[in-house]
Amino acid sequence: MSIDLTQFAALQKASKASFFEQQKLMKQVMAGKTVLCKTCNQPLKLYTPEQNELTGIRCAKSCTDISLDFV
Numbered sequence: 001m002s003i004d005l006t007q008f009a010a011l012q013k014a015s016k017a018s019f020f021e022q023q024k025l026m027k028q029v030m031a032g033k034t035v036l037c038k039t040c041n042q043p044l045k046l047y048t049p050e051q052n053e054l055t056g057i058r059c060a061k062s063c064t065d066i067s068l069d070f071v
């Protein structure tokens with residue numbers, strides 16, 4: 001399983017700075033590290049297509065919600 005980062009970048013309307021921050025966060029979550037949501041301090045979870053969920057990285061309250069395209 002891999003992520004099309006080009007597609008991911010195109011989908012991001014965020015500024016470059018927050019894009020790089022998201023990429024860093026994404027890598028940490030995918031490496032199995034515990035990353036806490038900046039808003040609610042709940043651990044972020046990685047959702048993959050195998051889980052039949054909307055793919056992405058989200059916290060329990062969805063204040064952090066990063067969509068990912070799995071290809």
Ligand SMILES: [Zn+2]
Nearest residue numbers: 037040059063
């Ligand atoms: Zn949150």
